[in-house]
Amino acid sequence: MKPHxxxxxxxxxxxxxxxxxxxxxxxxxxxxxxxxxxxxxxxxTVASARLGALTKWPRYGEAEKKALCDLLDNNEFYQELPLFEKEWKEYTQAPFVKAHMNGSSALTSMYFALDLPPGSEIMVPSYTFVTASLAMRFFDCVPVFIDIDPKTAT
Known part of the structure; x- marks a missing residue:
């Protein structure tokens, strides 16, 4: 019998x-x-007039522009993070919220939170940014690459 x-x-x-x-x-x-x-x-089946308002880009107004310009002018980006996290937590009703500078940082934080035992196998796509598998290696987890269709890269 052939091994599988x-x-x-x-x-x-x-x-x-x-x-x-x-x-x-x-x-x-x-x-x-x-x-x-x-x-x-x-x-x-949204009315055309309302559809235009829903799909208009960008979706920000004067208050958002002013807040962004204030951050850029004052060069104090991190001062606003606790407020942003608090408001985002209220908006999403999530039990925990943590802002990150990029996806690599977010994935690393996720592995800290999961506290998986060393040797845990995690399925990751084989055609993606390296951090999908690199972050788990800091925690001695093992990436299991999921094959993709080479014709569609999905």
């Missing part, structure tokens, strides 16, 4: 599970709708 790799095992299990799970839905599938472009129903 983890990828073969996961792929086989995923296909089998999907087949069992989706079998009932395949027989009860509704008729396919036409695209709106081909005369089918529209997905977004």
């Amino acid at each position: 790799s983890r990828r073969t095992f996961i792929k086989t299990g995923a296909v089998a599970t999907a087949g069992l799970t989706l079998a009932d839905y395949a027989f009860a599938a509704p008729p396919v709708e036409k695209l709106a472009l081909a005369g089918g129903p529209k997905t977004v």
Whole structure:
């Protein structure tokens, strides 16, 4: 018997599970709708006047411009971070909020918070910025690269 790799095992299990799970839905599938472009129903039915306001860019006004200019003029960027975190926490109703300078810093902070045991395996895309796998190495976690479709890079 040929030994199976983890990828073969996961792929086989995923296909089998999907087949069992989706079998009932395949027989009860509704008729396919036409695209709106081909005369089918529209997905977004917001009035044109309101749609313009929703999609207008940039979405900031004079108060936001003034706040940004004040930060740039005073050169005290970090003074405002606690206020920003507090207001963002209230707005999102999240239990914890921490501002970061970039995604690398955010990922590193996430691994501190998760406190995973050394050797934990974490699935990461193989076609991405290096920090997706580098940050976990600081915590002795092991990246498990997820293969992508080379034609679509997804």
